[in-house]
Each structure stands twice: as C-alpha cells, then as structure tokens.
Amino acid sequence: MKDHFRFVGSLVLHIVLIIALFSFAMFQGGFTSWFLFYSFLPISIYHLALLFYPIKRWRVERKQLQHMVRAGGHVPIHVQISRKLPFPLFYCVCEELLPPTLNKLDTRKEKYVYLHQPQKLQVRRRIKKMIFPWFRRQIRLSYELQHIPRGVHQLQAIRISIGDVFGFVKKEHVFLLEDELIAFPNERPLQLAEKLTSFQQGTASSLAFNLKNTNVASGIREYIPGDRFSWIDWKQTAKKNVVMTKEFEQEKSEDTLIVLDGCYHERFNALAFEAAIELTISLIGAIQQKSSQVGLLSITSETVFFPVQHDPTKREGIQQHLTRIEANGERHFAEQLKQELVRIPGTNSLVIVTTNLDHALSSFLQKIKQRKRKVHVFFIDAEVNIRDEQYNAVQQLQLQDIHIHILTEKELLQSPIEVNTW
Structure with missing residues (x-):
C-alpha cells in the first residue's frame, strides 16, 4: 500500500510539473520559457519511464560459499542481479534483510571479556551496498558476514532500491531468497x-x-x-x-x-x-x-x-x-x-x-x-x-x-x- 501511494504521488507530481511548465511557456512565450520546457521534458520522460520500470522482474540470486561454519567464523556471500532491459539507472542499493538471530557478535574466546556484560555483544547488523549500474544487465556485489553467533540462521530476503539522481523517484522491491546458515558451537581445547x-x-x-x-x-x-x-x-x-x-x-x-x-x-x-x-x-x-x-x-x-x-x-x-x-x-x-x-x-x-x-x-x-x-x-x-x-x-x-x-x-x-x- 505504501509503495502504491508513493507511485501515485510521484506520477501526479511529474504530470503537474509538465503541465505547469507547458502552460508557462504558452502564456509567457519567448525563448527562455520554451527552453525551460524542452530542457525539463527529457528528464520528465526519464522519470516517468523509471516509474513504470518493472524492477520486480529482475532475477536476484544469493550465492553462499559456505552453509556451515563454526561460531565466530566469517562467511562471504555473493549476490548476482540480472535484468533483460538495459535501462539506465543512476544508483542501486542492495540490502540484506538479516534475521534477529544474527543481532549479536561471537568473537570466539575474546567474547568472554564481556562475561559480566553480555549486552555489549548485542548489535543491530545492517548490510547495505550501493552500486552504479547505468546500462549493465549483470550486476554483481559481495559482502561478508562476520562474527557469526551459534545457531541456525535463516536468510530470507534481499531488498533492492533504485532511484533518480534528483531523488524525485524511488522504487524498491523485496526479493524472497531463503538460505540457511548453520553455526556450530566451538570446541575449545x-x-x-x-x-x-x-x-x-x-x-x-x-x-x-x-x-x-x-x-x-x-x-x-x-x-x-x-x-x-x-x-x-x-x-x-x-x-x-x-x-x-x-x-x-x-x-x-x-x-x-x-x-x-x-x-x-x-x-x-x-x-x-x-x-x-x-x-x-x-x-x-x-x-x-x-x-x-x-x-x-x-x-x-x-x-x-x-x-x-x-x-x-x-x-x-x-x-x-x-x-x-x-x-x-x-x-x-x-x-x-x-x-x-x-x-x-x-x-x-x-x-x-x-x-x-x-x-x-x-x-x-x-x-x-x-x-x-x-x-x-x-x-x-x-x-x-x-x-x-x-x-x-x-x-x-x-x-x-x-x-x-x-x-x-x-x-x-x-x-x-x-x-x-x-
């Protein structure tokens, strides 16, 4: 529902701006008025095309090199995005929606420095990557999950956000990608x-x-x-x-x-x-x-x-x-x-x-x-x-x-x- 209102609001705003500039050029006349209208027209057309651009048709894949690790370990993850239409995009933000089970750190034996204050190991992980795809059809990015705590962690979704350079149009879509990451407890000598x-x-x-x-x-x-x-x-x-x-x-x-x-x-x-x-x-x-x-x-x-x-x-x-x-x-x-x-x-x-x-x-x-x-x-x-x-x-x-x-x-x-x- 929120995305629907955002789409309608952006569409109405651009239509109003085009009508307003056209009306100004018609009534004011002169080179300057028509120059402003024709200068803004390509930008408006791009924004309208971006509004209707089908981001949900992208193909997003998460590739884990490891599905099992010892607690405190690191796991590199690669994300590949494929799209058929090489529509020009100024930026793209990829965000991994992490489960609450990953909201703590395991630094192996060093974590016991905080044995009397375990709340200091509680964190809110956020993994965001910004890239500039322009006309590329294949987009690849990598990140690393560090200090993974013991347990079974369900990676469920990736949020993709795109927009224009002025910030008039913003679109996002959540791709459901289920993967399981298992962190076994450490064995200490x-x-x-x-x-x-x-x-x-x-x-x-x-x-x-x-x-x-x-x-x-x-x-x-x-x-x-x-x-x-x-x-x-x-x-x-x-x-x-x-x-x-x-x-x-x-x-x-x-x-x-x-x-x-x-x-x-x-x-x-x-x-x-x-x-x-x-x-x-x-x-x-x-x-x-x-x-x-x-x-x-x-x-x-x-x-x-x-x-x-x-x-x-x-x-x-x-x-x-x-x-x-x-x-x-x-x-x-x-x-x-x-x-x-x-x-x-x-x-x-x-x-x-x-x-x-x-x-x-x-x-x-x-x-x-x-x-x-x-x-x-x-x-x-x-x-x-x-x-x-x-x-x-x-x-x-x-x-x-x-x-x-x-x-x-x-x-x-x-x-x-x-x-x-x-």
Missing part, C-alpha cells in the same frame, strides 16, 4: 589438572582419560574418529566390510553422562550459557578421543537424551542439538534432573555443566554422592556475579567429595582452558 586424573580410593577417576588398559580386549565395535590405528581388528574388518576396532575392559567401566543445564533462571547470563555449550561439546570430544563412552542429557523445557553407548552417528546428533538449543523453561533444574536420573540407567560418572549453582542443586548433588556416584560440577559465571551463598554451596559440596570446577572469564580467555578444582 581442554587441559585437565592432575587432580582430575588421580586415583581415588583404589579406582581411577572417570575423567582420567589417559589411564587405559589396552592389554585385554573384551569385544569389538565400529570404528569412531579418535580410535588408535593399532586397535583396528583387521580380520573382523575384512569379514564385515566395515572398519572395526577392539573394545577393552576399561572402556566398559568408564561410562560418563554429561548433563547440560539449559533452564532459564532469574540471574541467567546468556554468554555464560554459550560457554557452557562450548565446554559440553569440548568435554564430549575429549572423552571420545580416548574411546570412552559418553552420553548427554540436555535439560530445558524439553529434555533430550543421548544414551551412553558407542554410536558413530551420535556425535553428529549431539552437535546438531547443541547448535539449536536455547535456554528456556520455568521448572527448576534440580527438580527436572531428579526426575530424569530415575529413568536413566546408572553410569559410572556424572558431569554437570551449569550456570546456576544454588541451594536446591547443591542439596540434590549431595544425595547423589551418597549413592557412591562420582560427580563433577562445572559452574560457569562472571567472577563479579558469584555470590557468597554460591561459595558456601561450593564448600559444602567439596566436603562431600564432589569436585567443583569454577570457570570465570579468567579461565575462559585461556587457550587451552585449564580446569582446576576449587
């Missing part, structure tokens, strides 16, 4: 402290990835990335026509379940939640590289569970889930965790990644420890946001032999991330 790889009460810690007994093979399974070349069972590989690797005794006892807290709470920190996602996928990668079995329990308004078992396709499913996950839900994390652990078979070790360590979660973890389960908790938040009651909860959990790892901006800015017990 981890350096586990010696406390995490020490023997306790005669058994190896569940995070002792470097302690493996590779002398006694108890079975075979399909090869997964990270398995050693020497573990491949060549006879079974030839028989099944699938790469098979040996499974050892200790592998079966090193089951680890990672629980990601995605519940929204009053003091929720969106940047700390991004760090929790990066830490989760990094822990999964570190465990799988040592051929240990790992599962994931993601708790938001909906619970998603990836069982603790060797499955070559599980890693891809976890990565897709952690790409799309958003913090939400009204129920408390400790309450939902209690219900879910009843349904899930017991595992050797429980690793909880959370951004909210409160009294309810602390009390529940102490009950879990009484069942002789190994528990590690990764608590992520800005140093200035950690309150006295959370430090008290950490002390109580430490007395129960529950390992607490506090990650603030200091640790998150390091590469690799050094994980120490508080």
Whole structure:
C-alpha cells in the first residue's frame, strides 16, 4: 500500500510539473520559457519511464560459499542481479534483510571479556551496498558476514532500491531468497589438572582419560574418529566390510553422562550459557578421543537424551542439538534432573555443566554422592556475579567429595582452558 501511494504521488507530481511548465511557456512565450520546457521534458520522460520500470522482474540470486561454519567464523556471500532491459539507472542499493538471530557478535574466546556484560555483544547488523549500474544487465556485489553467533540462521530476503539522481523517484522491491546458515558451537581445547586424573580410593577417576588398559580386549565395535590405528581388528574388518576396532575392559567401566543445564533462571547470563555449550561439546570430544563412552542429557523445557553407548552417528546428533538449543523453561533444574536420573540407567560418572549453582542443586548433588556416584560440577559465571551463598554451596559440596570446577572469564580467555578444582 505504501509503495502504491508513493507511485501515485510521484506520477501526479511529474504530470503537474509538465503541465505547469507547458502552460508557462504558452502564456509567457519567448525563448527562455520554451527552453525551460524542452530542457525539463527529457528528464520528465526519464522519470516517468523509471516509474513504470518493472524492477520486480529482475532475477536476484544469493550465492553462499559456505552453509556451515563454526561460531565466530566469517562467511562471504555473493549476490548476482540480472535484468533483460538495459535501462539506465543512476544508483542501486542492495540490502540484506538479516534475521534477529544474527543481532549479536561471537568473537570466539575474546567474547568472554564481556562475561559480566553480555549486552555489549548485542548489535543491530545492517548490510547495505550501493552500486552504479547505468546500462549493465549483470550486476554483481559481495559482502561478508562476520562474527557469526551459534545457531541456525535463516536468510530470507534481499531488498533492492533504485532511484533518480534528483531523488524525485524511488522504487524498491523485496526479493524472497531463503538460505540457511548453520553455526556450530566451538570446541575449545581442554587441559585437565592432575587432580582430575588421580586415583581415588583404589579406582581411577572417570575423567582420567589417559589411564587405559589396552592389554585385554573384551569385544569389538565400529570404528569412531579418535580410535588408535593399532586397535583396528583387521580380520573382523575384512569379514564385515566395515572398519572395526577392539573394545577393552576399561572402556566398559568408564561410562560418563554429561548433563547440560539449559533452564532459564532469574540471574541467567546468556554468554555464560554459550560457554557452557562450548565446554559440553569440548568435554564430549575429549572423552571420545580416548574411546570412552559418553552420553548427554540436555535439560530445558524439553529434555533430550543421548544414551551412553558407542554410536558413530551420535556425535553428529549431539552437535546438531547443541547448535539449536536455547535456554528456556520455568521448572527448576534440580527438580527436572531428579526426575530424569530415575529413568536413566546408572553410569559410572556424572558431569554437570551449569550456570546456576544454588541451594536446591547443591542439596540434590549431595544425595547423589551418597549413592557412591562420582560427580563433577562445572559452574560457569562472571567472577563479579558469584555470590557468597554460591561459595558456601561450593564448600559444602567439596566436603562431600564432589569436585567443583569454577570457570570465570579468567579461565575462559585461556587457550587451552585449564580446569582446576576449587
């Protein structure tokens, strides 16, 4: 409707100007009056032709070199515009209509400088390019999306605007072009402290990835990335026509379940939640590289569970889930965790990644420890946001032999991330 009124207004304005100049020349007479009329006539004809020029018949294509990238990466995009009629155009403005999901920046580990002020990473992206096509039928332009945040981003449309040199005529059209851009979460290198790889009460810690007994093979399974070349069972590989690797005794006892807290709470920190996602996928990668079995329990308004078992396709499913996950839900994390652990078979070790360590979660973890389960908790938040009651909860959990790892901006800015017990 707005475009319709603009078109009618411009058309009426030009017709009135032509009639006014013609009337002035007829009544005034003389060289000057007719010179003004004939000088303005070509411009008026061009403006009228521009008003009726069918911009919507242009063919616009968006060409992405990449549809998948790691969070914080850059994606070059090329736009090609084709038109059949070489109508002279003074300028053309191409604007990418970006989705709200791109209105924040991800500068990878450098973003954690603002862990206590995540709103500083909120931006309003605008990508506009001006070109001067004149008589060209093929128009090409390029731009780059930088610091792409984690998630699935739907690029839906491009707005094309044209006009005359005086600004009397302005036309625009929105071309619907749907493309999907997926930004996977970053995997950060981890350096586990010696406390995490020490023997306790005669058994190896569940995070002792470097302690493996590779002398006694108890079975075979399909090869997964990270398995050693020497573990491949060549006879079974030839028989099944699938790469098979040996499974050892200790592998079966090193089951680890990672629980990601995605519940929204009053003091929720969106940047700390991004760090929790990066830490989760990094822990999964570190465990799988040592051929240990790992599962994931993601708790938001909906619970998603990836069982603790060797499955070559599980890693891809976890990565897709952690790409799309958003913090939400009204129920408390400790309450939902209690219900879910009843349904899930017991595992050797429980690793909880959370951004909210409160009294309810602390009390529940102490009950879990009484069942002789190994528990590690990764608590992520800005140093200035950690309150006295959370430090008290950490002390109580430490007395129960529950390992607490506090990650603030200091640790998150390091590469690799050094994980120490508080």
